[in-house]
Amino acid sequence: MADDHNHTDKHNHAHGDARLFGVPIELAFAILSGVTLAAGFAVEKLVPSAPDWLPLAFYVAAYFFGGFFTLREAVQNALARQFKIDSLMLVAATGAAILGEFAEGALLLFLFSLGHALESYAMGRAKRAIDALAELAPDRATVLRDGQSIEVPVEELVVGDVVLVRPNERLAADGFVIKGRSAIDQAPVTGESIPVDKAPVADRAVARAQPQALKDDERVFAGTINGSGALEIEVTRIASESTLSKVAELVAAVETGRSPTQRMTDRFERIFVPAVLVLAVLLLFAWVVVDEPFRDSFYRSMAVLVAASPCALAIATPSAVLSGIGRAARSGVLIKGGAALEDLGTLTAMAFDKTGTLTEGEPRITDVLPVDGVEESELLQVAVAVEALSDHPLAQAVVRDGTARLGDGPRLEAGGLESLTGRGVRAGLDGETVLIGKAEMFGADGIAQLGEQASALIERMRSEGRTTMVVRHGTRDLGVIGLMDTPREGAREALAELRALGIERMVMISGDHTGVAEAIAREVGLDEARGDLMPQDKVDTIAALGKEGMVAMVGDGVNDAPAMASATVGIAMGAAGSDVALETADVALMADDLRHLPFAVGLSRKARSIIRQNVYVSLGVVALLVPATILGLGIGPAVIAHEGSTLLVVFNALRLLRYEG
Ligand SMILES: Nc1ncnc2c1ncn2[C@@H]1O[C@H](COP(=O)(O)OP(=O)(O)OP(=O)(O)O)[C@@H](O)[C@H]1O
Ligand SMILES: [Zn+2]
Numbered sequence: 265m266a267d268d269h270n271h272t273d274k275h276n277h278a279h280g281d282a283r284l285f286g287v288p289i290e291l292a293f294a295i296l297s298g299v300t301l302a303a304g305f306a307v308e309k310l311v312p313s314a315p316d317w318l319p320l321a322f323y324v325a326a327y328f329f330g331g332f333f334t335l336r337e338a339v340q341n342a343l344a345r346q347f348k349i350d351s352l353m354l355v356a357a358t359g360a361a362i363l364g365e366f367a368e369g370a371l372l373l374f375l376f377s378l379g380h381a382l383e384s385y386a387m388g389r390a391k392r393a394i395d396a397l398a399e400l401a402p403d404r405a406t407v408l409r410d411g412q413s414i415e416v417p418v419e420e421l422v423v424g425d426v427v428l429v430r431p432n433e434r435l436a437a438d439g440f441v442i443k444g445r446s447a448i449d450q451a452p453v454t455g456e457s458i459p460v461d462k463a464p465v466a467d468r469a470v471a472r473a474q475p476q477a478l479k480d481d482e483r484v485f486a487g488t489i490n491g492s493g494a495l496e497i498e499v500t501r502i503a504s505e506s507t508l509s510k511v512a513e514l515v516a517a518v519e520t521g522r523s524p525t526q527r528m529t530d531r532f533e534r535i536f537v538p539a540v541l542v543l544a545v546l547l548l549f550a551w552v553v554v555d556e557p558f559r560d561s562f563y564r565s566m567a568v569l570v571a572a573s574p575c576a577l578a579i580a581t582p583s584a585v586l587s588g589i590g591r592a593a594r595s596g597v598l599i600k601g602g603a604a605l606e607d608l609g610t611l612t613a614m615a616f617d618k619t620g621t622l623t624e625g626e627p628r629i630t631d632v633l634p635v636d637g638v639e640e641s642e643l644l645q646v647a648v649a650v651e652a653l654s655d656h657p658l659a660q661a662v663v664r665d666g667t668a669r670l671g672d673g674p675r676l677e678a679g680g681l682e683s684l685t686g687r688g689v690r691a692g693l694d695g696e697t698v699l700i701g702k703a704e705m706f707g708a709d710g711i712a713q714l715g716e717q718a719s720a721l722i723e724r725m726r727s728e729g730r731t732t733m734v735v736r737h738g739t740r741d742l743g744v745i746g747l748m749d750t751p752r753e754g755a756r757e758a759l760a761e762l763r764a765l766g767i768e769r770m771v772m773i774s775g776d777h778t779g780v781a782e783a784i785a786r787e788v789g790l791d792e793a794r795g796d797l798m799p800q801d802k803v804d805t806i807a808a809l810g811k812e813g814m815v816a817m818v819g820d821g822v823n824d825a826p827a828m829a830s831a832t833v834g835i836a837m838g839a840a841g842s843d844v845a846l847e848t849a850d851v852a853l854m855a856d857d858l859r860h861l862p863f864a865v866g867l868s869r870k871a872r873s874i875i876r877q878n879v880y881v882s883l884g885v886v887a888l889l890v891p892a893t894i895l896g897l898g899i900g901p902a903v904i905a906h907e908g909s910t911l912l913v914v915f916n917a918l919r920l921l922r923y924e925g
Contacts, residue, residue: 462484507846603850698737
């Protein structure tokens with residue numbers, strides 16, 4: 265009795281796009297069934313002189329058109345060793361025919377097929393909202409090859425091609441800008457409402473070698489819309505691997521059946537459906553108990569089957585999940601499945617990574633404080649030489665700003681970098697060891713204590729909210745470097761909105777010093793910050809929060825993967841630039857914008873409430889209809905109520921496509 269819930273999927277796959285007289289073929293058949301039924305009925309009632317076989321022929325035609333797709337599906341299900349209670353409609357219709365009630369049976373099949381055709385159509389709308397994503401990128405691109413500009417289909421683009429983008433044209437490929445400036449509307453991919461300014465990369469070879477390190481103002485995406493400047497871009501990904509096609513692929517593959525509500529309804533159906541079958545069989549023998557002909561008992565039994573068929577319940581959740589995910593994708597929020605969608609709406613706590621999540625992730629050097637007897641240039645030279653080997657965001661900042669401060673001074677060469685996770689780095693320089701990292705790294709694990717002066721400098725800078733690192737060469741502390749990252753624009757606003765939505769507990773978790781973490785937390789309006797956490801401590805913190813309720817971990821998805829995995833929902837930011845983030849997170853915000861978070865939570869809340877309404881309506885209708893049919897309600901009204909509730913549920917779910925936050 266498996267897989268009742270994916271029956272609409274089958275509808276769409278089995279007879280997806282076929283059309284007859286311009287309408288979907290399933291709907292056309294349903295209408296033909298209605299027309300032939302009406303004709304048969306008219307002939308039977310209005311033309312007494314007509315031969316008996318004439319209305320019968322019309323009814324048989326109505327049976328054919330009304331039953332065709334249901335029969336085909338029943339056969340397909342049977343071959344796949346599955347059973348759907350819908351198939352019993354055929355039993356009921358056959359029964360009616362055997363009893364000579366052709367008009368009644370044809371009415372049953374007509375209404376049933378009409379309802380299901382409309383249901384498929386409505387579900388198709390939610391699906392089309394998703395498929396439309398992939399079609400945002402143009403089919404053709406203008407490329408520069410051997411000095412000539414030629415137009416090629418996007419499938420023929422290769423990595424390294426130079427694509428010309430005219431003003432106001434849609435981009436055909438992911439890549440980076442090599443010539444020209446323009447503001448690009450990235451809404452189709454990232455959901456950002458304001459166009460993003462783009463400029464050429466400084467060094468093409470570097471950009472080509474490390475496309476994942478491209479900055480927001482260099483990187484461009486297929487499917488986005490160019491502004492008023494002409495651009496030349498170098499392609500970094502072939503069309504089928506563009507961010508847009510990945511998103512479309514991930515969304516299309518979304519598992520609608522695994523949400524908490526869906527699991528509950530599946531369990532319910534596993535008990536309910538056999539119970540209905542038993543009841544129907546018992547009712548066949550009603551004539552033994554009450555004084556009535558067998559045909560009345562049979563008719564009642566069929567009516568009960570129709571009434572009890574839980575089609576609306578089966579589609580209650582998938583329809584809402586599909587619509588919700590489609591709507592989210594349109595705003596640059598990728599929600600991977602029904603479970604993520606529903607969980608997102610029940611969150612009570614959220615943990616945030618600091619760097620790159622609540623802050624811009626572009627720290628700058630604010631202070632360079634050598635100890636007495638050391639020159640600033642020596643401190644910087646050593647720091648730059650070692651950090652050049654590390655890819656930590658702090659290291660990149662030290663290299664960038666340090667080099668700028670050093671000007672044309674001599675450069676040193678370090679080697680043998682080893683990173684001490686969550687604390688700092690170690691490398692060799694001039695035959696001696698260099699240690700760079702947070703103060704807590706010193707005085708443990710066989711690393712000598714910090715000198716007095718360095719400790720004092722650290723204290724002072726931390727009280728000002730600076731991220732600090734000590735530089736030691738051999739046995740000498742050279743000094744301290746202070747850095748500062750700016751809070752992300754919109755972070756404060758987003759957190760306030762989340763609080764208003766009822767996320768009671770919001771905590772920053774950071775590997776940085778607690779004092780620094782607290783300073784940033786205050787700036788963005790978070791009331792709780794935990795610092796000095798090693799990766800494992802972050803996982804433990806999430807687990808502890810998880811004991812109190814549903815918790816999400818918001819990070820960049822790259823080095824927070826373990827913490828994200830231990831949360832109920834792992835949310836990655838800036839996923840448009842990172843495949844890892846896109847693939848590992850449960851929810852991916854394509855843009856680097858926290859303001860999409862309240863939108864996602866709000867949408868999920870709405871989805872949950874729609875799912876709840878749908879479940880109540882489906883169960884409510886069945887609960888009313890079953891006793892009503894036992895007491896004598898006819899098959900016709902039962903089918904109308906059955907199909908009506910199914911359609912109500914699907915159209916209710918489609919409201920999510922119009923959600924505006
Ligand atoms: N390459 C490095 N150079 C200097 N210090 C480093 C380096 N790597 C790590 N550290 C120190 O270790 C601390 C923790 O680093 P880690 O990468 O675990 O931080 P994080 O938790 O990812 O950062 P955040 O909480 O700021 O997002 C940093 O704040 C820094 O003091
Ligand atoms: Zn149905």
